[in-house]
Amino acid sequence: MRHANFAGAAVASLLLAGLGQAQAQESQEVEMHWVKTDGVEASIGTISLEDTDHGLLLTPDLSELPPGVYGFHVHENASCEPGENDSGEMQAAGEAGGHYDPEDAGSHEGPYGEGHLGDLPVLIVNENGEATLPVLAPRLSVEDLTDRSLMIHEGGDNYSDEPEPLGGGGSRMACGVIGS
Secondary structure: HHHHHHHHHHHHHHHHHHHHHHHOOEEEEEEEEEEOEEEEEEEEEHHHHHHHEEEEEEEEEEEEOEEEEEEEEOOOOOOOOEEOOOOEEEEHHHHHHOOOOOOOOOOOOOOOOOOOEOOOOOOEEOOOEEEEOOEEOOOOOOOHHOEEEEEEEEOOOOOOOOOOOHHHHOOEEEEEEEOO
C-alpha cells in the first residue's frame, strides 16, 4: 500500500508540473485553525484553492505543524466547531460532519479512485513544520467545495477502508471553513 501512496504522489507531481500553463477558472483562500474538543483555536495558515484544467489545486501555506504525513479531506459541513460523535463523545470539529460524499459512494479510495469525493492527497509537512507542497484533486472544483470544510487528520492515509476505515487516519487536528 505504501507504494500506491508514492505512485499517487508521483502522478500528482507530474500533473502539477504541467499546471503552470493551465488557466485558473476560480480561486479561493481558506484559513486553517487548530481544533480541539472545546473549540477552534489559533490559525496555522491558509490553503489556496484554484480550479485548473486538471482539477482542483490546493496549495497550503501552513506552519507550526509536527513534521510528517497527514490525512487531508473535504468534510460535508461548513463548520469547525466541536460536536458529538456517534458514541456521544465530544469530537474536535465534529460539526464538520463526515467526508464529502455527494454520490453516496460509501468507500474511501483516495483522490484518484472511485470512492467518495472528500479524499484529497496526503498533506506533507517538512522538518521545519511547514506544509507548502501543492496537491491535486482531479475530481473536484472550487464550486464543489462551497459551504464545506477542509480537515487535516493526525496520522497518514492509505486511501483504503482496510485495515482501518477512512484510510486509517486519526483525530481531527486542523480545520478550515470554505465559504460560499
